[in-house]
Each structure stands twice: as structure tokens, then as C-alpha cells.
Amino acid sequence: MKKRQITGQNMYQSLVNLMNANSSIWSGNPIISAVVSTLVSLLGLLNLAGTNQKNSTKGITQTKAQARSALILMALAHSAAGMAYAANAGNNTLRVQSKLTESKLNRASDVDFADICMALYTLLNPLAGSLNNFGANAATLLAFKNAILAYQPVSQTPKTARAIHRANTTNVAAQITSIDTLVKEQLDTLMVQYKTTNVDFYNAYMGLRHAATTPRHLKTVSMFLHIKTSSGVALENADIKLTSTKGAKRNKFSKADGSMRFARLKPATYTITVSLPGYTTQTQTITANAPQKLTINFVMVAGTGGGTTTGTTTPPATA
Numbered sequence: 001m002k003k004r005q006i007t008g009q010n011m012y013q014s015l016v017n018l019m020n021a022n023s024s025i026w027s028g029n030p031i032i033s034a035v036v037s038t039l040v041s042l043l044g045l046l047n048l049a050g051t052n053q054k055n056s057t058k059g060i061t062q063t064k065a066q067a068r069s070a071l072i073l074m075a076l077a078h079s080a081a082g083m084a085y086a087a088n089a090g091n092n093t094l095r096v097q098s099k100l101t102e103s104k105l106n107r108a109s110d111v112d113f114a115d116i117c118m119a120l121y122t123l124l125n126p127l128a129g130s131l132n133n134f135g136a137n138a139a140t141l142l143a144f145k146n147a148i149l150a151y152q153p154v155s156q157t158p159k160t161a162r163a164i165h166r167a168n169t170t171n172v173a174a175q176i177t178s179i180d181t182l183v184k185e186q187l188d189t190l191m192v193q194y195k196t197t198n199v200d201f202y203n204a205y206m207g208l209r210h211a212a213t214t215p216r217h218l219k220t221v222s223m224f225l226h227i228k229t230s231s232g233v234a235l236e237n238a239d240i241k242l243t244s245t246k247g248a249k250r251n252k253f254s255k256a257d258g259s260m261r262f263a264r265l266k267p268a269t270y271t272i273t274v275s276l277p278g279y280t281t282q283t284q285t286i287t288a289n290a291p292q293k294l295t296i297n298f299v300m301v302a303g304t305g306g307g308t309t310t311g312t313t314t315p316p317a318t319a
Helices: 003-021 030-055 060-089 092-098 102-107 110-130 138-194 199-212
Strands: 221-229 239-244 249-253 259-265 268-275 281-288 292-300 306-310
Touching (some): 003 199, 060 110, 102 110, 110 138, 199 292, 221 239, 239 259, 268 292
């Protein structure tokens, strides 16, 4: 599989792990249960297709190369024997017909290579009894013939393997498309119902989903904050302070729609404090162990004093 496909495969597995770890939240919903079950089945098919794709050509090309190298050595040995015999007998025609070079054999296609070897065997086999003193005999010629016959199917094996590999590659792409469709069109929309009722679960899910679409060059954490009241009213000019265990310090104010974004953060544990006159100060602790995009909601309650909300993200399997 390509790097992008492997990243997607790891993300799907992380989604399954996350859903299983939080099954108490959604197991009572038969629709989500069915979607997760389908996701697990499709992921199993993807894993199988990936394994088949990886193994379809493993070692085959090397086997063919070894067989060809061995046959070249046999062909050159019998060519030398035929030429030596022809020179001794004064048969210039036989000497020319027996002559083979390693470069000619290496350049020949698989079909031509086998034909060249068989032509040499056919030429020399009737002379087997006369070649004993020149480095060949009936036994070596028989071994030469058997090697030619054995090479012919081996030479076709890589072509067959490549066809199987292409089929498995197509299967991998099809499985990924099926899972993408299932997750985007069903699971993503079903998870929205937990955006306010199970914030940590929802944020962990979205963290995995955002990580899968993050550009390859992105090596940082991004946080998208939404500051609202319990009734959904956006709060502007909320004072947002961010600190991390690695020494980062940021201070921003929410926009008119209650949003604010922190970008280019290193993976770390972050403490985010939001305050606004007339509302209770809220604090969240977020642990982001890998590059990803996070959506974080702050629900501000009217009053004074402080409040603390603690959340831990689930990092993706691969960054």
C-alpha cells in the first residue's frame, strides 16, 4: 500500500479502537452499532487485501533471476564444448552455430532466451558421445534440457504475480473507498449527537478524523476553540490564555462568532483558560501526543469565580 493508504488504514483502526473503548456511550444506539460492525468488517477486508498485495510478488523475481543465471552458466559451458569439438573436427559451421556469448544471453527476452538454449541443446545432443573430452556428455546435456524446460514456467511466474498484484492493488483502493464512504456519510454525522453530551469522546473522534486529512508536511498541533453559552450564543472578546508543559504561552481573544485558533503548536499537554466578565472562568487541560487538529468547546456559565474542565485527547496511530 502507498503511504497515504497506510495512514488511512491506521486511522480506521484507531477509530475502531476509540469506538470500542467508549462502547458504553453508543452501544445502545442500533444504528451506530451497525455502522461500527460494518467498519470492523471492511477494515478486516482491507487488512487482508493489503497483506495479499504485499505478498503477491515477494521473492518471485529473485527466483527467476537465479534460474536464469544458472541456465546461462550451463549454456555457456555447452557452447564452449561444442566450439572446442568443432575446432578439433575442423567443422567451422558447427563452431559458428555453437557460439554463444554471455551478453547475448543477458540481452535476450525470456522467450528468445529459452529458444536460444533449446537450439543449442538440439544442435549438440546428437553429438553427445563425441563431446566427452570437450566438457560435455549425455548426462550434462540432459540436465541442460531439463533446466530449459523448468525455466519456461518460472519465467512466466512474475508476469502472473504482477497481474495478481495489480488485482490486489485495485482491491485495496476499493476497500478504502468503501470505508471512506461509510465513515464520511454515516459515522461522522452520527457522532455529531455527542458534540455536547460527550465532549471528550467527540473531540477524540474528531482529532483522529482531522489528523487523517492533515497535509503530510504538517508537524504541529492546531486547536480550534469555540466559546459559547449553554444556549449556544457566541461570546466575543473572551480572554483565552494557553500554556504548555513545553513552555509555550499564547494569549488571544475570541472573534465575533466565538471562535479562535491556535496553530503551530508542538505535541504536549496544554492548559487553556477562558475568562470573560460576567462569566465563570473555565479551564481545560488537553493532551495532544501527536500532530493533529483539535476542536475544543468552552461552554461559559454566567457568574463569577472559576471552573475547571479536564479533557484528554486520543492521538492518532500515525502522525
